[in-house]
Amino acid sequence: MISAMNNSKLRTHSPDTYHHGDLRRALVQAALELAAEDKDWNFSLREVARRAGVSHNAPYNHFPHKRDLLDAAAAAGHDLLRSELTAAVAKIADPRAALSKMSSAYVSFGIKNPVLYRLMFSVAPSGPAWRPEGVLTAWVASRAVLENILRRGARIGIFDPALTRKSELQTGALYTWAVVHGLTMLAIDGLANVERLSIERIAQKVVTTTLRGLAGSGASTNGSTI
């Protein structure tokens, strides 16, 4: 799922040159691999350089600090998540079904890429609300998808009509996001065990409850639209 990254222009010129040709991307790739292997982000920058086949200092031409590499990896992750979410919801008209699908896609992403997911939400804010380039963008885009679903549902009365108001819509989106984000985190931490149910089944039940929270007065709480 990681290799799905854009890797066009993989140096059309000589293969064993002094200059790598696409080192920046190779470094991010190596970092993602190392993270997946080690199950954390504590590898050394030198290790990444080694894996990319360059000297220990080459990375500094692309990332002033080690954290910048991690930020780039996080940004790639956010982008991947966003694309998976939009893809999951693309062809679904019914807001409830769409929300269901989006939620399960979200949780699935976290479970498939636990280390990446954790990194994506581990960016240490230096300033008041600093985010690495692109992360906030991807985030806002994802959130917009969610808000659109809620708005559509509110308009046709499936969700609380109050959600047509901007402030309420934002709150509703935050609520929904909190559920899936929290559930994903708990699942990654192995804290989301219920009896012998699979995490997918658990997520499904949680989403059903979530939908009831969003429901308008006339809506059924039956979650069978999944």
Added chain:
Amino acid sequence: MISAMNNSKLRTHSPDTYHHGDLRRALVQAALELAAEDKDWNFSLREVARRAGVSHNAPYNHFPHKRDLLDAAAAAGHDLLRSELTAAVAKIADPRAALSKMSSAYVSFGIKNPVLYRLMFSVAPSGPAWRPEGVLTAWVASRAVLENILRRGARIGIFDPALTRKSELQTGALYTWAVVHGLTMLAIDGLANVERLSIERIAQKVVTTTLRGLAGSGASTNGSTI
């Protein structure tokens, strides 16, 4: 909020001895302080030792690895959270009000101790579900408090009666926990902004929606019990 830790037996003997007397606790304390100052857990073990006034190797008599110190800090955090949660709910009879109070206490804890909170859920599981000593215990205790509230509410019909079934109860608890955990995380990351509302106000509204998700058929969705 950190200094509330149990610090009995603070060396009744000589104050300036070769042996510190309570180094273990002092190290955890120093680590918590450093984390709060740096806003992350990237300080060096030597720095912690320096702050505690001991040699760079003294900590190894209490923590075989640096991670063990972090685990101890995380455990202390979980314990503190558990005590705050139980205290918040202690005298509240109404399940809905109790859940509300517990939620706001939870989110408040995260906001007051963002770095600690992040650490508490950043323990890298080595084995299948390894947790540092005491963390899982505190977690289960917190969860039990939550489940009790839900069960009581289900019995008197305020919450979905299905919650009296064990499996459903666990799912319901997970749902609730996911909301507050997710909301807390998002708040810490500065991603929980709605218009110009304070985070407390936002949390309140989210909890209202959460309660609706838990509600039984006959329950009002009015969250004014707060």
Added chain:
DNA sequence: CAGCCATGTGGATGACGGCAACATTAGATA
């Protein structure tokens, strides 16, 4: 009072993050 064991100290080792000076090459320019 002698000795043991928990607790601290000092020093050494290999690795790391980051800086600086130097090398190599891809293109732009003429």
Added chain:
DNA sequence: TATCTAATGTTGCCGTCATCCACATGGCTG
């Protein structure tokens, strides 16, 4: 096409870190 330049890599170096080992200290127990 010959050259110049900026981007990209490389080598070497520094201070710091985590961790290991040998040794010091001293409270407690026999």
